Amino acid sequence: MDRGDQFVAGTGLHPPARIDAGRRRLAGGRGKSPGRDALQSAAVRCAQSVRRAGRHHRRADAAPSRAPRQFRGWRPIAGGRRLTGDPVTRGWGTARYRGWALTLLLLIYASNFVDRVILAALGPAIRADLKISATQLGLLGGIAFALFYTLLGIPISRLAERRSRVGIIALATALWSGMTALCGTATGFAQLLLFRVGVGIGEAGLTPPGYSLISDYFPRHRRASALSIFLLGIPLGSFLGATVGGWVARTYGWRVAFFVVGLPGLILSLLAWATLREPPRGATDPVRRQDDATPPLRAVFATLAARRSFKHIALAASLTSFANFGNNLFLPTFFVQAHQRDIATAGLLFGLLTGVAGILGTFIGGFGTDHAGRHDRRWTLWLPAIGLLAGAPFFMLGVSLPGWKSGFAVMLVSSIFFYSWSPSLNGALQNMVGARMRASAAAILSVIFNLIGTGLGPVFVGWLNDLYASQAFALGDYATLCAGGHSAAGASAATAHACASAAAYSSRWAIITTALAYPWAALHFYLAGRSLREDIAAQDAAEAA
Incomplete structure (x- = not known):
């Protein structure tokens, strides 16, 4: 609705109707004829009220009322405006x-x-x-x-x-x-x-x-x-x-x-x-x-x-x-x-x-x-x-x-x-x-x-782990004697030590190589x-x- 169609605050009348009502009151008041000054005064008061109403609406547009509380299932309203403000700067929801x-x-x-x-x-x-x-x-x-x-x-x-x-x-x-x-x-x-x-x-x-x-x-x-x-x-x-x-x-x-x-x-x-x-x-x-x-x-x-x-x-x-x-x-x-x-x-x-x-x-x-x-x-x-x-x-x-x-x-x-x-x-x-x-x-x-x-x-x-371990293991096949990175149960102390040393060497240098x-x-x-x-x-x- 345009501002010109808004009711003037506190009157319930449109601006033209407000002017007509002023003329009737001046014309019918105790048998006296409306003077030019009185009529102009009424028109001035009407114009002032219209201006105040316009300012009221402009303030309302510039500073909208606080957004209502959001509930689950909230959706954006028509026209792209959202209740939480501009989503480009604040985000959605x-x-x-x-x-x-x-x-x-x-x-x-x-x-x-x-x-x-x-x-x-x-x-x-x-x-x-x-x-x-x-x-x-x-x-x-x-x-x-x-x-x-x-x-x-x-x-x-x-x-x-x-x-x-x-x-x-x-x-x-x-x-x-x-x-x-x-x-x-x-x-x-x-x-x-x-x-x-x-x-x-x-x-x-x-x-x-x-x-x-x-x-x-x-x-x-x-x-x-x-x-x-x-x-x-x-x-x-x-x-x-x-x-x-x-x-x-x-x-x-x-x-x-x-x-x-x-x-x-x-x-x-x-x-x-x-x-x-x-x-x-x-x-x-x-x-x-x-x-x-x-x-x-x-x-x-x-x-x-x-x-x-x-x-x-x-x-x-x-x-x-x-x-x-x-x-x-x-x-x-x-x-x-x-x-x-x-x-x-x-x-x-x-x-x-x-x-x-x-x-x-x-x-x-x-x-x-x-x-x-x-x-x-x-x-x-x-x-x-x-x-x-x-x-x-x-x-x-x-x-x-x-x-x-x-x-x-x-x-x-x-x-x-x-x-x-x-x-x-x-x-x-x-x-x-x-x-x-x-x-x-x-x-x-x-x-x-x-x-x-x-x-x-x-x-x-x-x-790389398996490759380096095989190269470092000198007692035979690393994959067989050190399955899973550990020596088999009952293996000699020398085999167990060789498996552990090869595994330690391979795990260290495989990581260093990859970090390049x-x-x-x-x-x-x-x-x-x-x-x-x-x-x-x-x-x-x-x-x-």
């Missing part, structure tokens, strides 16, 4: 809801990594019980998991562009948690391999819809920070999986440990299904298209191919993941074989490396790059490059030191830099594609770096940052067109 959603997604991601890391913590016990080689352990933690994890990533991401991301996350969480619990029933390498494939299938349904969901909850200038909190699930889950898994394995056995870490994920899947809500696509973007059409997959590939920084982002992520996942699977084995720690202590040390260093690195990477990116977006990717260059030599020094306490301290500090890259990289990727390409773009990147990093990294480190991938990854982070500003500007121009 209430602050309380965004906090709960991000916390729950963090816990789900932690469960994801608990079930992923538990194999590393239990690796020495599994090898000793099932008599499997380091290469076979690498297959369990690498290709068996990563192949289906990556192959299903793109189909699931396409489904997430069209269907409920919340439903996908809830179902996937239940699947990988159940498969993790079943790993405790395996009686041989083949069964354990099958269950690890199931874990990979389930975990494929978290990161693409998760990244997309968070990007629609939070505005662009807070996405890297929000993603860094989500990505804290990696160190948190790694710490819990390593420490809890190692302690339970020492106390009750490695089979019970799989049940203990698998069951909580089923509860989290129910919470996700019951409490998370689906935001509109692109709800927090500066320019939001009115159409809801999902672009075809070839359009996503074409967009990423046009972004000059993407190829370097993919290579940087692949090389960093290659070293991270490859070495992490064998760090507990390193502490057991090279420093003679028990499985619980090895799990604790591994948990501190991935947990404490991971939390600090993720916070520094997320919030640090958000701050640096306000002045120059290129620093979003240049800071991780500096971190990898600084951390790699110190990490290799820590692994080579003979004392476990001094070596662990150096490794702990240097590992902080190895966890600072993921929020920066994922934030940059989400900002250079459209709202309905984000899950697919995340899945494409996930396919690349998980096949190379998560898939091949553990297999490579396991193969960090400086190589730093180069590609630097090259990706050089064209990042242009790629984000190109996406902004495409959205505004």
Whole structure:
């Protein structure tokens, strides 16, 4: 309704009717004729009341009344205005809801990594019980998991562009948690391999819809920070999986440990299904298209191919993941074989490396790059490059030191830099594609770096372990006499000592060799940052067109 049609405050009459009423009162009052001055005075008073009414309405438009309390199931109102204010600057939904959603997604991601890391913590016990080689352990933690994890990533991401991301996350969480619990029933390498494939299938349904969901909850200038909190699930889950898994394995056995870490994920899947809500696509973007059409997959590939920084982002992520996942699977084995720690202590040390260093690195990477990116977006990717260059030599020094306490301290500090890259990289990727390409773009990147990093990294480190051990063992066939990394029962003292020495040598130098991938990854982070500003500007121009 126009302001000219509004009732004048306190009269119940439109302005013209107010003037007519004044004339009638002056004309009929006690038989006196209305004078010109009186009539003009009435008109002036009417005009003043109209002006006051206009000012009242302008104040009401400039300062709307307080938004009503939000309830579960809230939806945006017509015209794009939302009850919580501008989502481009504040985010979608209430602050309380965004906090709960991000916390729950963090816990789900932690469960994801608990079930992923538990194999590393239990690796020495599994090898000793099932008599499997380091290469076979690498297959369990690498290709068996990563192949289906990556192959299903793109189909699931396409489904997430069209269907409920919340439903996908809830179902996937239940699947990988159940498969993790079943790993405790395996009686041989083949069964354990099958269950690890199931874990990979389930975990494929978290990161693409998760990244997309968070990007629609939070505005662009807070996405890297929000993603860094989500990505804290990696160190948190790694710490819990390593420490809890190692302690339970020492106390009750490695089979019970799989049940203990698998069951909580089923509860989290129910919470996700019951409490998370689906935001509109692109709800927090500066320019939001009115159409809801999902672009075809070839359009996503074409967009990423046009972004000059993407190829370097993919290579940087692949090389960093290659070293991270490859070495992490064998760090507990390193502490057991090279420093003679028990499985619980090895799990604790591994948990501190991935947990404490991971939390600090993720916070520094997320919030640090958000701050640096306000002045120059290129620093979003240049800071991780500096971190990898600084951390790699110190990490290799820590692994080579003979004392476990001094070596662990150096490794702990240097590992902080190895966890600072993921929020920066994922934030940059989400900002250079459209709202309905984000899950697919995340899945494409996930396919690349998980096949190379998560898939091949553990297999490579396991193969190096077996290779170096065979070269260092001088008493015959290492695989036969030292099955599972231990001498057979009843073996001579000389054989037992030779097996232990070869295992210690191989576990140390396999990790040092793999760490050479960090400086190589730093180069590609630097090259990706050089064209990042242009790629984000190109996406902004495409959205505004």
